[in-house]
Amino acid sequence: MAKARALTPKSLRPRADGGPAPVIATVAPPTILHIGPADLTDALRKGLDDFWAMPSHLLFLCLIYPIAGLYLGRLAVGFDVLPMLFPLAAGFALIGPFAAIGLYEISRRREQGLDTSWRHAFDVLHSPSRAAIAELGGVLMVLFLVWLGVALILYRSMFGDEVPRDPIDFFREIFTSRAGWTLIVVGNAIGFVFAVATLVIGVISFPMLLDRNVDATTAIRTSLQAVKANPGTMALWGLIVAGLLVLGSIPALVGLAIVMPVLGHATWHLYRKVIAR
Numbered sequence: 001m002a003k004a005r006a007l008t009p010k011s012l013r014p015r016a017d018g019g020p021a022p023v024i025a026t027v028a029p030p031t032i033l034h035i036g037p038a039d040l041t042d043a044l045r046k047g048l049d050d051f052w053a054m055p056s057h058l059l060f061l062c063l064i065y066p067i068a069g070l071y072l073g074r075l076a077v078g079f080d081v082l083p084m085l086f087p088l089a090a091g092f093a094l095i096g097p098f099a100a101i102g103l104y105e106i107s108r109r110r111e112q113g114l115d116t117s118w119r120h121a122f123d124v125l126h127s128p129s130r131a132a133i134a135e136l137g138g139v140l141m142v143l144f145l146v147w148l149g150v151a152l153i154l155y156r157s158m159f160g161d162e163v164p165r166d167p168i169d170f171f172r173e174i175f176t177s178r179a180g181w182t183l184i185v186v187g188n189a190i191g192f193v194f195a196v197a198t199l200v201i202g203v204i205s206f207p208m209l210l211d212r213n214v215d216a217t218t219a220i221r222t223s224l225q226a227v228k229a230n231p232g233t234m235a236l237w238g239l240i241v242a243g244l245l246v247l248g249s250i251p252a253l254v255g256l257a258i259v260m261p262v263l264g265h266a267t268w269h270l271y272r273k274v275i276a277r
Contacts, residue, residue: 030208030212030222030275030276031275031276032222032225032226032229032274032275032276033229033273033274033275033276034229034230035230035233035270035273035274036233037233037236039233039270039273040233040236040237040240040270042269042273043266043267043269043270043273044240044262044266046265046266046269047107047262047263047264047265047266047267047268047269048262048265048266050106050107050110050265050268051258051261051262051265053110053116054106054110054116082163082164082167082170083151083152083155083159083163083170084148084151084152086151086187087147087148087151087152087187087191088148089249090191091144091147091148093195093198093241093242093245094140094143094144094147094194094195094198095137095140095141095144096198096245096260096263096264097140097198097202097203097205097206097267098133098136098137098140098141098202098206099260100206100260100261100263100264100267101124101133101137101206101210102121102122102124103121103261103264103265103267103268104206104207104210104264104265104267104268104271105120105121105123105124105210106118106120106121106265107264107265107268107269108207108210108211108268109123111268111272124210127209127210128213129209129210129212129213129214129215132209132214132215132216132219133206133209133210133216135216136201136202136205136206136209136216136219136220139201139216140198140201140202143194143197143198146194147190147191147194150190151187151190151191154183154186154187154190155183158179158180158182158183159173159179159183195238195242196238199227199234199237199238199241200223200224200227200234201220201223201224202223203223203226203227203234203237203267203270203271204219204222204223204226204227204271204274204275205219205220205222205223206219206267207267207268207270207271207272208222208223208271208275211271211275222275226274226275230274237270241263244259244262244263245259245263247259248260
């Protein structure tokens with residue numbers, strides 16, 4: 001059963017030719033649909049299908065993710081910022097919805113039977129909603145930076161400013177001390193709050209900004225209402241995303257080169273299932 005929400009976006013007209021959506025004066029509010037676990041499975045299946053159909057985008061858009069992770073790991077070992085290694089890796093999930101914007105565009109074009117060559121990932125730069133996309137991306141970046149700040153404060157409150165030079169000593173201290181386990185439990189609990197905030201804000205908003213010429217406030221409000229209409233299913237989606245990101249991080253974040261694009265494509269199809277055309 002679908003539910004209409006009282007929203008006032010600038011335009012909801014689909015871009016049939018693959019180009020920017022024109023602004024129209026009067027529109028109907030988006031209709032939010034109820035979905036279930038089977039819809040999540042289907043979205044993942046379609047996301048995987050998009051990935052296998054367009055693997056070249058992996059090289060262009062997604063290998064930077066594990067490469068950046070490996071570089072950050074080296075940076076952490078070399079510059080005594082080991083306490084920030086896990087928060088940095090985990091924090092990537094907070095900006096993931098924005099980082100995957102090009103993948104949403106590729107899935108959108110494939111859905112419409114348009115050319116899906118990698119250069120079209122940059123079509124978002126010409127979208128009428130590009131300012132709103134940048135604005136919403138800035139919101140997620142702020143969440144990411146706040147998360148890093150909170151993680152650093154938490155570590156220093158338990159271990160002070162001293163960091164073992166040897167990574168082995170560092171991890172031994174974390175996993176064999178009471179303070180270390182307190183840090184793990186409390187840190188993950190705080191990280192969970194940030195992850196939920198990102199899910200609620202970004203799960204629908206970024207795909208919607210590509211699909212419809214709306215502002216950031218409308219997109220965020222729609223995402224909030226979509227989660228409210230499907231709390232259990234969206235919570236399950238969040239767990240699936242978290243689990244796949246953990247699996248993709250083993251070993252050395254390389255698996256994220258597959259997990260990230262699949263989740264990116266799947267998120268577009270999830271949006272299609274939640275918001276009626």
